Amino acid sequence: MTAKQNLVQLRRTIRPYVGQIVILVAVTVFAVYESLASSDWGFMWAPAVFLPLYAIYFLYFGMKYRVLWNKGSVVMRARGGAERRIQFDEIASVKKEVSSAGDVLAQSRPFSRIAVYPNRDPDGFVDISLRHFQLEDVEELLAAIRKSRPDLCVPSTLMNDASGKARSRV
Amino acid sequence: MTVSSVCATTVCFSLSRFTGKERDAESGNDYFEARYYSSAMGRFMSPDWSAKEEPVPYAKLDDPQSLNLYAYVGNNPLVRDDPDGHAFGLDDLVGALGGAAVGVGTEVIKDWATGQHITAGAIAGAAVGGAIVGEGIVNIPETLGGSAVAAAALKGAAQGAVSNLVQQGVDNATGDQKGFNGKSLAVSTVLGAATGGLASKVPDLKISGISSGSGNMKAVAQGVATKIEKGIASSMSLKTAVKGAVGGQVANAGRTVTGTAATAWATTTCNANAGGACK
Numbered sequence: 127m128t129a130k131q132n133l134v135q136l137r138r139t140i141r142p143y144v145g146q147i148v149i150l151v152a153v154t155v156f157a158v159y160e161s162l163a164s165s166d167w168g169f170m171w172a173p174a175v176f177l178p179l180y181a182i183y184f185l186y187f188g189m190k191y192r193v194l195w196n197k198g199s200v201v202m203r204a205r206g207g208a209e210r211r212i213q214f215d216e217i218a219s220v221k222k223e224v225s226s227a228g229d230v231l232a233q234s235r236p237f238s239r240i241a242v243y244p245n246r247d248p249d250g251f252v253d254i255s256l257r258h259f260q261l262e263d264v265e266e267l268l269a270a271i272r273k274s275r276p277d278l279c280v281p282s283t284l285m286n287d288a289s290g291k292a293r294s295r296v
Numbered sequence: 297m298t299v300s301s302v303c304a305t306t307v308c309f310s311l312s313r314f315t316g317k318e319r320d321a322e323s324g325n326d327y328f329e330a331r332y333y334s335s336a337m338g339r340f341m342s343p344d345w346s347a348k349e350e351p352v353p354y355a356k357l358d359d360p361q362s363l364n365l366y367a368y369v370g371n372n373p374l375v376r377d378d379p380d381g382h383a384f385g386l387d388d389l390v391g392a393l394g395g396a397a398v399g400v401g402t403e404v405i406k407d408w409a410t411g412q413h414i415t416a417g418a419i420a421g422a423a424v425g426g427a428i429v430g431e432g433i434v435n436i437p438e439t440l441g442g443s444a445v446a447a448a449a450l451k452g453a454a455q456g457a458v459s460n461l462v463q464q465g466v467d468n469a470t471g472d473q474k475g476f477n478g479k480s481l482a483v484s485t486v487l488g489a490a491t492g493g494l495a496s497k498v499p500d501l502k503i504s505g506i507s508s509g510s511g512n513m514k515a516v517a518q519g520v521a522t523k524i525e526k527g528i529a530s531s532m533s534l535k536t537a538v539k540g541a542v543g544g545q546v547a548n549a550g551r552t553v554t555g556t557a558a559t560a561w562a563t564t565t566c567n568a569n570a571g572g573a574c575k
Contacts, residue, residue, distance in 0.1 A: 142435035143435070145388050145391075145392060145434075145435060146431060146432060149392075149428055149458075150428075153424065153461060157461060157465065160468060160469070163469075164468055164475070164476070166475050166476045168475070168477075168478055168481075169464070171476075171481055172458065172460075173461075176454060176457040176458075177454065177457070180457075184451075187447065237434045237435065238434075257434075
């Protein structure tokens with residue numbers, strides 16, 4: 127069995143999409159109301175055409191973003207770039223980060239993330255979004271990195287109860 | 297592996313405690329930036345505080361737990377966390393409200409610059425469109441490792457369409473507009489796409505007197521954002537706040553400039569089609 131076949135994918139959450147969907151649904155309800163009130167069905171253009179396209183797009187994009195790992199490496203696959211794979215033994219640092227203003231404007235990285243930086247190429251980092259993936263899975267990945275690289279300072283994402291069982295936060 | 301690295305590992309890992317905060321080896325308390333938390337007692341060691349003097353900081357009268365300034369996240373740690381010792385984060389709401397505020401600010405500046413009448417619909421549309429972008433910024437990065445232009449353009453198109461729809465709906469309700477203008481929607485959508493793509497490529501700008509040294513407009517806006525994030529916005533001087541506001545607007549100049557042209561064009565088209573009914 128190859129290393130690729132052993133890759134485990136971080137499970138997704140619906141959290142990144144809830145806010146957008148709530149706004150789009152609210153706008154759709156408003157458009158329907160306005161159409162009925164004014165008897166002008168032109169107001170349904172946006173909900174009927176543009177908003178579904180947008181929803182399909184951001185859901186499609188979200189599905190393209192995946193982080194996978196096995197006992198020796200972590201891999202990021204995302205839209206718009208080649209697959210990035212970092213072997214655990216080539217990790218330079220693991221940091222818990224929030225996007226800078228530049229990142230926000232460029233929209234190039236997840237807002238809240240665990241970033242894994244390789245020692246060979248500082249721009250070859252892997253971003254593990256703390257919103258797109260279940261934190262229990264992320265913590266499992268971080269535990270594997272800690273085990274493999276005890277010389278690194280690896281941040282935590284989760285709270286633990288008295289028994290040490292991980293619980294996700296909202 | 298050397299002995300020193302093992303020791304370093306032990307220290308490093310043992311420092312990270314409840315919600316990843318560091319533990320002070322001497323007192324045994326966890327450092328939450330604004331104050332220390334005692335895991336043994338299950339509470340903070342000092343009352344919560346805010347930079348602006350208040351009798352009960354962060355109090356909500358409908359939530360009695362908020363009056364306990366020693367409690368951790370309102371005594372509900374299973375669903376909330378406290379990154380800096382002040383209060384639990386509501387970043388989605390902050391993203392949406394921040395986006396709405398930027399949208400409204402941009403709309404007001406645009407209308408003021410072009411001498412247009414500011415309608416309730418324009419404000420509502422800008423707020424909803426801004427909320428989509430702001431909330432999306434927190435949750436949905438356009439790309440991870442590749443070009444962001446196409447993705448940012450699509451989000452801009454959605455923002456343009458939604459803003460225009462809401463604007464037309466509210467203006468119809470308030471009597472500022474009569475009927476639906478499809479061309480206006482189409483123009484807003486296309487130009488939203490164009491400005492979205494442009495905004496993702498905004499260069500780092502430096503303006504003497506506003507940004508300084510190696511800092512650019514993004515850096516100025518970032519400094520203000522950091523202060524707001526850390527809950528010390530009230531400690532900002534007026535000058536810094538103005539710089540931040542200007543910095544944010546300048547950093548978003550592509551959207552503002554193109555948006556101004558788009559609105560002027562759409563208004564002209566609308567007036568031509570509706571016999572001057574549009575404002």
